[in-house]
Amino acid sequence: MSETFEDDFEIIDDIDDPEIIALTELGTTLIQAILEKEPISNVQDLIDAGAPLWYQDDDGTSALHAAAYVENEQLVKLLIEEGAVWNAVDNLQNTAGDIALSLNNVACYNLIRDAGIRSELLLTLLSQTSLNPTPSESSLVLRGLDNSAVASTDAFLSSKLRYTQDSHGQDICSLVLDDGQEVGVMMGWEREIMQKTVEKLCIDHEKKDQGLKVLNVGFGLGIIDNLFQNLSTPPALHVIVEPHRDVLAHMKEQGWYDKKGVSILEGKWQDCIASEALQGFGKFDVIYTDTFSENYSELHKFFKHLRELLASPESRFSFFNGLGATNALFYDVYTRLSELHLADAGADVVWSDVDVSAQNDEERWGETRKYFSLPIYRLPIAKPRQI
Ligand SMILES: C[S@@+](CC[C@H](N)C(=O)[O-])C[C@H]1O[C@@H](n2cnc3c(N)ncnc32)[C@H](O)[C@@H]1O
Structure with a gap:
């Protein structure tokens, strides 16, 4: 049967x-x-x-x-x-x-x-190709056919988020799934990754002292946005794209709407990227993206916009490289795949290793679902290739 x-x-x-x-x-x-x-x-x-x-x-x-x-x-x-x-x-x-x-x-x-x-x-x-118009389900093993809030943007955007601290004092922005399982949307342990990312993106940027034009996609806990604001010269322009109502409410509470030089675009990057609102800001010196519940094909689509968004050959782009990060082989495949696709999009990437092995699992995850279990985070910095 x-x-x-x-x-x-x-x-x-x-x-x-x-x-x-x-x-x-x-x-x-x-x-x-x-x-x-x-x-x-x-x-x-x-x-x-x-x-x-x-x-x-x-x-x-x-x-x-x-x-x-x-x-x-x-x-x-x-x-x-x-x-x-x-x-x-x-x-x-x-x-x-x-x-x-x-x-x-x-x-x-x-x-x-x-x-x-x-x-x-x-x-x-x-x-x-038109032969197969459905999006690639190549990541079946990586994310499964999952329409829950973890792997569907629509479900994620209509779900409730919580801002809390765990018993180790770690800040967490999380969502609770229907089965009661808690999933970290953003967790404090990633601070070191964000710190290193901002260093690589900004510290020796030739325009750093005049104030960079920064675009960040996905606010979460605002860790990277705070790091951008704390640069010795804060960004001349700091655009944040964020669609989730609970995150936007949190940003309002924390005064992000009133910060000098900060503009918030309420919506998904997919809806903002070609908008007059975004284009009105001109091009950017630094771009970072770290979203949630999106698979590799969305990241790949984002890569294709980079050339029109980055201001000069000195401009830099990075993204949270977390796909497949519970398995060494999958992580390696996605890291190399993104390098090849960035090259297709006209950007060359340099990788640095960030050791994230210091914390034990209990401290890092508590009751939440693991999404990164490898000892090394591979940090990408891409620059537009000069033609
Ligand atoms: C992992 S958090 C970002 C964490 C951030 N890098 C930090 O340092 O705290 C992901 C964020 O992306 C947002 N997000 C999810 N889908 C998005 C989309 N399509 N466009 C823009 N932001 C999105 C989520 O609402 C969430 O706030």
Whole structure:
């Protein structure tokens, strides 16, 4: 018996179906052959006989995981060429790339990471063609088909936010999901990232002493906006784009509407970017974006506006690089993908590492859902390429 799921997916639950039994046996044999280091020709024979590369055993191990375990670069390459799934996770949430990384096998890791980048680039391309007008769901594993407030801007904008401090004195702006789970929209532990970002964006900027023209998308806790205001010469113009009513109310309470040089555009960046209001400010020396509940395709769209928004080759752009940040491989793929897409948009990026490993999990997350679990944050600074 089978049932349809959202018209697109078929959940097959008939374990007595002879076809499924045959596929399961072939898939299991393939994984065993790899783990037992049988000759590569045997593996090829099994694939040619129809062994499914997408098959994962009871532990979630796929053929690609197995090839990473036995550190066989040639086999990893073959499986990828034959269509192995680069981002399948096992029961411990590890991809084959994570296995290669844990074994320090750079060659196998790079092969899997590059397969991820190629696949994401292809999906971006497909989502831009008329053949496939739906937005890329390439980030299925990264964000799931999630219409909750975490992954849908509309749901996020109609949800209630709370400004609080946790038991460690950490400032938090959070939303509470229907299931009672609390998710940090912005959390105080990110202050160091914001601090380093402002340093890289502003400290040695040639126009710093005359007051920079700054555009920031997404206020949150206002950490980065306060840092911009606290520069030795505050910005000559500081535009903040923010759509959430609770955030706007918080900004009003804190006096942001009355600050000299500050202009607030109430709305989503997607609605403001081509508006007369924004264009009336002219171009910017520094641009930063850090939104919430948006996936990579929105960030990619933002990149495409940079050339028209940045004032000169000395202008700088950065964004909160947090996509895929609960898994080393996904983080690496999204970091490199954004570098390639920024290059397409005419901007060259330089990365710096920020060590964010000092805090323990309990202090950082408390009761909230983890969204960044890697020890190093990769901070991007992009400048328009001179033509
Ligand atoms: C992570 S917080 C920003 C934190 C900020 N960088 C700081 O230093 O505190 C994300 C903010 O982006 C806002 N946001 C979400 N979607 C947006 C959109 N489409 N356009 C502009 N802002 C958006 C949210 O309401 C929220 O205030």
